[in-house]
Amino acid sequence: MRRLGGLLEKELRHHGALLAMLLAFVGSIDLVLLFGASVGPRTITMLEAHANFTRVFLPLVALALGHRLVVREYHERTQRFLEALPVRRIEVLAVKLGLGLAVLGLVAALSLGASALAAATREPLTLRWLGLVALRTAAIVTTLWSALFAMGLLGRWRVPTYLAIGLVLVFLDQGTAFEVGRFGPFGLAGERLVLERFAVPWEELGVSAAIAAGALALAITLALVDEGSVAESLAKPMSRRERIAVGVVLALALIGFEVVEPRRDKPVYAMVHPQTVHRPDARVSVQHVDPSLRQDAEALADAIAGDLVRAREALGYRAPLGPVHVASRPSLPAHARESVALADRADGVLVRAPFGAPGFDAAGLRAWLLERVVDHATEGRAAFEPNAWVRAGSAALLVHERPPAPGLAAFHRRHRAPRYEALARYRRTEERFGAEVARALAASAAFAFVEVAGSDAWWAFAREVLAPPPPGVFAMLRPTARARFEAAVDPAAFDAAWERALTAPSDVPRARGWIAIEPAEGRLRAVRWGVRFEAPPPPGARCALAHAELGPFDEVLADADLAREEVACGALGEDGATLAGGGYGAGDRALFVVELATGGAPVRLLAERRELD
């Protein structure tokens, strides 16, 4: 025992002054935390000061202790002097371990004591509650000190090991079902550290004890094996080559995080509502909820199933298309449809539509749904702008006998001569004239193509454009849709056929939308808009101003991103209406769209991206 006394006295004499200063510093930090907790608006119990101390400062104190008691001893080779003395190496280790544990335990006890005293003045403390907090804190202190003690013996490989453990824990937490926040010591120091007043966390205590034991075993092995030469060789400073190697490995690990997709064991999406029509073999399910819509759902499901089969054959996809889920959404207007992004590819496509409602266009939904299915089959490549019109055209050909919504296509013809440019720059066309007009235009082009070059030529052309893409950059190496188009059909003959297809009169009333930006108060600008009709608008026609703030970069804006203010066109009158919600000032960039809806989908009379000066 005299030997242990001697060793302890040496440690205390060597580190005594610094340990005292450490306690003083820790005490002052604890006071700051107590002050923070007492004034904090979201503090629920004063013990939270102890919780914050345990989570943030206790590890820092343990790190400092580990450095002072373990790393320095080997670093300065005074270990050799102890070897020569008649004392067992395990005794030297035991003294350092015990001293560190005692100091850390004292620090934690002081923190808990101070917080408990402060809490006692404000809330009812029970012995069981305090006992639980003390038990958790003690387990955290033991595990923390054992682990850092073992790390201290790793010498120059200490820091890379910390980084490696950190990266592994993060990777496990995000990539697998393992949850760091509820594991062992992390679970103990979690939200319930100071809030759990009754249950004892046996599982976390067990895991923490196991970790502590493992760490001690590692420490003993490192210190004792081969007469401690292992620990001594680790204590040498890191060579330049080793430092660079660690840096490169760390950088590659960080990049690895970017690339590796964490695996999630999420079940595949399925509609579980009893009122759902399933066509398992065609992988189609239509949920109608309202029993009176069962017939509509059955008809729609069968039609969609047929579409999928024909689309797969026409486009030559090996894998079956879908799965496709359609959910009834009666609150939507008749022409409206919503597409929902599902978590995994395996979940398939989910859309919402008010099928069964008066004025609902089933064929239009099926064509639009086919576009979503082709997007899904090509991992989104079909939505790439140059390919977008081919997707819309193919869907129209599969569902309709004649070009759908000729009136909308003719509406576009009223403003633009039919050029391939309008199809290639599909997003511009969508923004200027509206999504439905763009789809009608693409459909008319497809039918014109078939009229000129025949159906087989179209599907050969579509099969190349809408084929599932190779991975990454290799997808870009394929020739564009335009190059294939010019090879597949004679442009002059196509233009003529397309022109003929667009001669049908458009049922869209002749009207011009206008927007005026007028100075309002100070830097504010009032937005006045209106629609001038050549003939009085049909009853029930709705006019709307859709607008959205633009950032510095021109993104594609979906309909859902636009704020909309709708009025009856008749009420607009000559001086139009003023924007009521939101507000723009000088220097703002915004997209303004004037829409006209006569029963069906709205068409866009005007669409401008302007910077208000």
Place this chain on the structure above:
Amino acid sequence: MTEPLVETRGLVKRYGKVGALAGLDLRVGAGEVYGFLGRNGAGKSTTIRVLMGITKPDGGLVRLFGEAVRGTPVHLRQRIGYVAQEQTFYDWMTAGRLAKFVSRFYPTWDDAAFAHHARAQAIPLDRKVGGFSGGMKMKLALALALGHRPPLLILDEPSAGLDPVARREFLERVREDAERTGRTTFFSTHLVDEVELVADRVGILDEGRMRYEGSVAELSARVRQAVGLVGEAPLAPGVRRLSDRELRGVRRTVYEAEHPAAFGALGLALEPLPLEEIFIEMVRR
């Protein structure tokens, strides 16, 4: 030779591929001053570290105080005074504080003995060890080793790094202490004159094996040299030729014989060699 205090038989130790000791046999009698002579890297420090139990041997037998041991247990280390080749004290301790710390590990510690040795070597007990010179640290190490009146004193190349005067004083103090207390002293060195000055018996270590072990006198009697020989150097039973060189026009042929009487059979005029020459002839490749 009385009952050996320290004995090794067939001692083997390897560091990876390097064979430090290859079957060393060593015997140190009680009360002897034993000089353990060898070139740098011959395995002297390894032998001492094995005797102190700091390093475990890979083979062979070690007997200390008549007890066969595998790694020197604590109760035997308490009876050994050890001065390492390189002192790694706690710089932040004063010499006195260091003594107080070391005293806790030796039941036989005697403050008076330590104070005597410290005073004799003029060691400032109140100054920090960090500020001591190499020589002063060595003296402190000796005082600490003798402070618990150990029956066996082991010194690992004690005079390395001392100036000639300090070295001589150090060796005389070791010699005087051995004679006064009859303490067995085992010290390693690569300087032959130290052995001549202090040692009763000498062991020459060469490539991990004992090349010669015996008294100094017997050593010098075993080797003779013939100067200015002409023609083939004659041989005789029981005699071995160590070397036959010509240096600045003078040819020297050196012979070694187990028993000095065998030299007569050579029929040559033989001269003795200084101990340094003998050592060089024995260990030079």
Place this chain on the structure above:
Amino acid sequence: MRALYLKELRSLWPFLILTGLLLSGDLLFRPFTERLDEQTWEGIASYLRPGQDGTFGWILGILSVCVAYAAFPREHDERTIHFLYALPIRRPWIFVTKAAAGLTILWAGVGLLLVSDAAQSVWNSQSFEGAHWRADVALSHAVLQATFCAIVYAHGLAASVLRRFGVLPYALLLFVAWIVRDVLPPAAWIDPSALLVARYEGARLSIAWGPWIVHALVGVVAALTAYAAWMGPAEAIGLGLRRTQASLAGKLALGCGGAGLVVVSFALVGIVTQIGPPDAASAEAPAPAERPSRASQNHRTARYELTYPVSHEARALALAADADAIHAAIQRELGAEPGPLLAADLTEESAEHRGIASWTHLRIGLAAEPDPIRLRHVFAHETAHAFQHTISDQRQSDAGDATRFFAEGGAEHLADRVVPNEAARRAARAVAAATWARHGMRSDDLLDERRLRERFDTTLVYSLGERWVDALSRVCGAGAVGDALRAMAREGAPRDLGPRAFWEDTLAAFGCDLEAVDAAFAAQLADDALALADAIEPLPRMSGGVVGRDGGVLLVAARLDRDVPASALFFVRVRATVDAEDTRTFSFRGRLDPADPRRVAFRLTRAVLPSTRFQLQLCALVDERGWPFCETWRWATDR
């Protein structure tokens, strides 16, 4: 000179590789995992995105300091500097060359970043996203980054004089600056990494010249200090430091210095938090009627351990009498076990909220709620939260953004059933229906709190949340709320799911379908819009924004599209970026213009605004019992 420069570059080449890997490392994997012709420029170069959080600044900053430490101290500590001094070169040039070599490495890294991001973004030929690359914006970002590197490199040079001991004070300074930036946004520019937060006016990058000039000056001063130190006493300082570090007194001094700095910085942050500007709740909620007394008393009931201020004993004991009944009613609604005893602390004074709950702890402002019905409603709300935590084994709070609407909406729903308050319910449902219709919201906006917070008012989690939970109960059965909580806690439930996938999985676990619930929810809101038309009518649409400046005050005005009752309250909320916490959102009350009943004026103290470019939201509280109706968040400029 050139030889020395090349020698310095050769010794720093590992940092060039590290810089290259950290800044342009995406070149290694992006081309093989993504289709570059569909990637936007700011999708690749994260530093371009408006208002991002400045993490990029930290990466560049740390790199610059590392290069500074690599360029200088080692040569002095390994004494090779004497070899250089022996060469026929004038000493100042040694300092300049070494500094230049370090800067070259950093600027090469920035250049590599500019080129690698541009190279990856030119493939996009689409009509909108293909036109994002603009040379002026790219170059201005590169220049800002290069200047930032130079400034922090100068800091690093100065800190490196003190070797290791230079790191702690510098790190602490940055830590305090980072805390101040979070706590007091107007002073955000103190943190150098905030300089790199991209802000735009229209399509042009807006540069805050003031802070840049200040930081540049600080950088120059740091560089000169470093020059003076390295030319002069750098040797002595290094030796002195090593000696002080060896001596005990030195250790104590350094230790205490470091510790003192940490404590002071924390205390500073603590104080600054308290004197910060008025936060959202205090400006919006009417001031509490009375303040509770300091002295408190405990009271035990069957299910609660209550602590109440002595000054409101009568109100507390009256509440205590109903407490167990409320507890039992909620337990019945959820079909749950009684669960552990709840600790209810009624001494809350903060106007930030009417009550909070954490695990089995509640904290409620008894003094702030004179109306007994509303007090019991809040008490039931917080008790419901406690049940949510215990039944879901905290999985509900773990799911973060996906469950906030369900937590608050569920608690409101249960509180309504246990403590009916028809008037408040009607007002809340009117605001919910009006906001849903006017802003064309979709159920996916509610499911993910991050999407909700991006454009809409966060208090919608209460009003819209309650309607969603109501729809859930109607579609999936009265016990659906309890079933959902139990489904979250079930063994083997998949973790780390996105909001939508989380709710699909959780509802499917007890045979309930998310789409059916969303459909019922949307239908219910459409019905509410008709049924509550008279309650929705008085809620005005507000159009407005920054009008101009009046000295230290920013003038904001809003035009109403209808007349409002005199009791209506108006306020404008201000925040720095989309992901600013609720506690970092400031509110300012407006006043109806006596001359024009359709105009509301606000006066924002400019010193409090987070930066020249910030977000604001106009809100109107017409019925004090309900929630405010707010327009969407918009960007505004303090000009």
